Amino acid sequence: MVRAEGLGRSFGSLWAVRDVSFELRAGEVFGLLGPNGAGKTTTVRLLTALIAPSEGRAWVDGLDVVERADEVRARIGLLTETPALYERMTAVQNLDFFGRLHQVPAGLRAERIERLLRLFDLWDRRNTLTGQFSKGMKQKLAIARAMLHEPAVLFFDEPTAALDPEAAFIVRDALETLRTMGRTIVLSTHNLDEAARLCDRVAFIRGQVLRVDSPARLRQAAGGPTIEVDLAAEPGDTILGALRVRPGVWSVSATAGCLTVVVEDVRTETPGIVRALVHAGAEVLGVRETTATLESVYFEVMCGQPSSGAFAS
Amino acid sequence: MIRGSILAAIVRREFLEIVRNRVLLLSVIVPPVILATLPILLFGVLGTTASRVPPNFVEMVLAGHPQWRDLPEDQLVTAFALQQFLVTYLILPGYIPLAIATYSIVGEKQSRSLEAVLATPVRTGELLAGKSIAALLPGLLAAWLAYGVMVSVAGLVLGARMACVVTESTWLAAVFALGPAIGLVSVAAGIIVSSRVNDARTAQQIGGVILLPVIGIVVVQAVGSFVVDAPAYLGMAAIMTILGVGLIRIGAAIFGRESILTRWK
Incomplete structure (x- = not known):
């Protein structure tokens, strides 16, 4: 057109x-x-x-x-x-x-x-x-x-x-x-x-x-759908390893009792991730979904600098 | 090629704008009313002053207007006085189109409404022609209407001989040939000046410079140093028409889509 x-x-x-x-x-x-x-x-x-x-x-x-x-x-x-x-x-x-x-x-x-x-x-x-x-x-x-x-x-x-x-x-x-x-x-x-x-x-x-x-694909490219999990204690290698082996999980990182898990699809992966964490002995306090906003993508593209706040809940 | 339906739409819209814009409407209506009635007021005064005519006045007037030899002295004075008002019918078709053109274009600049118009299939030639016609017509009609009223009043109040004086070839050439030519120059000047300023009054003041030569005609005629006859008016009309066409061409270049969108500020 x-x-x-x-x-x-x-x-x-x-x-x-x-x-x-x-x-x-x-x-x-x-x-x-x-x-x-x-x-x-x-x-x-x-x-x-x-x-x-x-x-x-x-x-x-x-x-x-x-x-x-x-x-x-x-x-x-x-x-x-x-x-x-x-x-x-x-x-x-x-x-x-x-x-x-x-x-x-x-x-x-x-x-x-x-x-x-x-x-x-x-x-x-x-x-x-x-x-x-x-x-x-x-x-x-x-x-x-x-x-x-x-x-x-x-x-x-x-x-x-x-x-x-x-x-x-x-x-x-x-x-x-x-x-x-x-x-x-x-x-x-x-x-x-x-x-x-x-x-x-x-x-x-x-x-x-x-x-x-598309806005959805831009957001996905900027970080993909993400799950943040609050744990009672700092996760050990066992816990992190239990998640990394899952096929729908793209990356796992941990900061001060908070796990950030980038997944292929939040709805299908979240239950399995929670089960895997509990099975590995983790005490789960809370789970929430986060995505990159178009704003964060915008700043990344325009300024060429992915900001620390690129992900927002 | 200009499409009639689009041209008519633009002229119609411009007229609607004139009717709804009080300042503009007054500037179209008031001057002709004043200029049509002013000579009548003056005749009343002249009726009492005719006896105080300077000794060489009659010779001076007859030298320029030999066709008035049959007039008695008081009518000669009145004919001479009437002649001085000829120029008002040249100022009207100059001033009114200038006022309308400047208000129209500056108004569109201020409201930024031209961009929406330019995003239609309208050609800039059609837009310019529509605005020019809408600006020119009221000035010409006002001048001709005021002239018609003045001729009628002259005939009724001063007699058939005075009506003949104001319908001599000099008057007809001035009112119906030079007037429209001045209007054309005036519209073109309005368009050019308006593209460079953002205030209608400023545009009118700058554009008003074109009326100075017209005022010059009043001065030379009043002092009796030079008589402008019908061929002279036709000659001036030809020159003004050529000037007007030239200025319209410049205006058309200024009125291009790109110029309006990127240079008009």
């Missing part, structure tokens, strides 16, 4: 992004993660045919973003960082204007406007000037605007960046709705929680794509 090959853009002698390559499948929610200035917005602008690449190529719905820019823009919906609504116009007038720009026929336009405003709980405020809307309502209307022409791909550039927690919750809820509807979405964000919750795959960007994978 979206493909980038060695995509790059420079401004003067400075490269905003370079060597961006990934492929996005239909129905996938794909996150672009990175700090401010990492090139996320530039990447979104390149993929939405708003600016031309300095190098590389990209396709949206099979169309080259440079050679067929007008057609690409007809197939994408973009939610910019700010809602960018016309505040002296009502919700319906805003959507109607953009529907006209996309040349949606009048009857269909009216039908879709009503459907989208109802979907986002804005129908009752349809004739209110958008200048009187709350931030969350504005962002929801901007999402409706991006969907009005039923684009093949939706691009959301920092949709919750400038919102208070309540408004951000409303927008995330709207994104969840789109996700369940099977829409293909590119979500640019530096909110790792949001990405972990909404994205099927994420790309870490910092001037270039550093890593692309």
